[in-house]
Amino acid sequence: MTLKKKADQQASLQINLPSHATTSAVQRARLLARLQAVAVDTITARRELNIMMPAARIKELKELGHNIQRHLITTTDEQGRTHRRVAQYYLCPTTAVEVEA
Template sequence: MKKATIPKEKRSLSQSNSNTSRNAQNTRLAKRMEHGSIDTFTIMRELNICRPGARICDLRNSGYKIITNRITMTDEWGRIHRGVAVYTLTAEPDAKVAA
């Protein structure tokens, strides 16, 4: 059986994702969400977060405004998944929301 390897361009990211504490995961996720929407599979794979929904809940409880959309995705093995969450950051804590 062939062992999965991390692409070279993502290795530095994976090394910085070794801290699995709740605070470290929340920090990684909040920082990544500043750059655009992100789906559950990407959060798990790229940020080393096993329970994305729990971390989103933490961020919301900290004052982040995050919307959730559900989509259908095909994973890297060709399997179809319906209802995959895609999270979009709309405002950070204490940030004014545009009217």
């Protein structure tokens, strides 16, 4: 009988997360990794992180205990169109919870 080692739970965010993967868990991990570096708005999350429903992933991360806040901004997309009341999310530094991947 052989014993299997459990996967390192801390390593989940240390792997290179493919931008083409579309599972909710991978999307949450990509979004959390970006939020740990910089604030991200809805348009950027869709375009750069390949997350079509950023608000849903934010809600899931909040339910996992992450202290994510938002404020509304006006921004311009790649085609030069102005969008008002776009959510920009940022991670408050008091959060110390790991995402489930």
